[in-house]
Amino acid sequence: MAEIIHQFYESHRDAMQEAMRHRLELAETMLRKRAHLSDINRIKQEVMDEFDIVLTQMPYVGGTTNRMSDFFMRLLGFMAISRVLRRHGVSLSVIGDIERESYQAQLLCMPEGERLAAGQQFMSPENQALLREQAAQSATISHQQAFPEDFVYDFVAPGPGDNFEFGINYKACGFCKFAACHGDKEILPNICGLDFVAYAARGIHLERTQTLAGGASHCDFRFSKLPAN
Structure with missing residues (x-):
């Protein structure tokens, strides 16, 4: 079949x-x-x-x-x-x-203006509000029961002394779940490496010090705007 x-x-x-x-x-x-x-x-x-x-x-x-x-x-x-x-x-x-x-x-085949506009939209207060909302939804029992293979994450606001605009802590990763289910754990870290180029192409600096794929308790994504050339 x-x-x-x-x-x-x-x-x-x-x-x-x-x-x-x-x-x-x-x-x-x-x-x-x-x-x-x-x-x-x-x-x-x-x-x-x-x-x-x-x-x-x-x-x-x-x-x-x-x-x-x-x-x-x-x-x-x-x-x-x-x-x-x-x-x-x-x-x-x-x-x-x-x-x-x-x-x-x-x-980089996408016109620079479009890429940077997408980055500005991602960093916007409106999108941050959406991220807060979807992060809260991802952690609910009803969502996890309906979509057990989804990500679970928290929105992170900067504290005193922080040099990022906002962050996301992924506590459960859909790619990790996929890799575990289909025998792809060995190649999973290469997927994690794609995040940096994806955000940089849109004018966003990603800082991340740990990943679930690497055995950490969560992936710590921290976002800020790249300096203009």
Whole structure:
């Protein structure tokens, strides 16, 4: 019996697949020179086939009503890349470099004005209010029962002497849950590494000293605006 993709992700499937193909094009030189792979077209097809599997595994956490749905749609495709490259004997460190640099290149394809506007919106008081609201919702028993594979997090306001604008403490991570369920714990840290380039592309400085994937009690995200060039 064929695995089923949740209808929410099915409605975004074409866009996610196109983003994956673009990412693989950007990674092609690195796949040749750093991963020492030759039949790149076959590798690309293997990744797209694996991504079809990831799509059936992708947890539904509320669709457009939950900001974390976008995180799953943007980043879980890297699980497919990691799985395929590991099968071909590529080291975790090289996989991490390829994923991080190809993701950065993909983000920088977006016009700078759009990227920085998205960053300004993320840092805005209005979005901080939304983050507070969704953080509180994520911790409720009803939400955790409805979406057990979702993230659970707290909004963190700066205290005296702090040099960040606001923070998020992730007490449970959807990617960690996914990795534990599907045997991806080994490649999980590479997903964590993508956060820094994602925020920097939008003009945001992320400071993080620990992660759940690394064995900590929570991931401590702290956000501030990058200085203008």
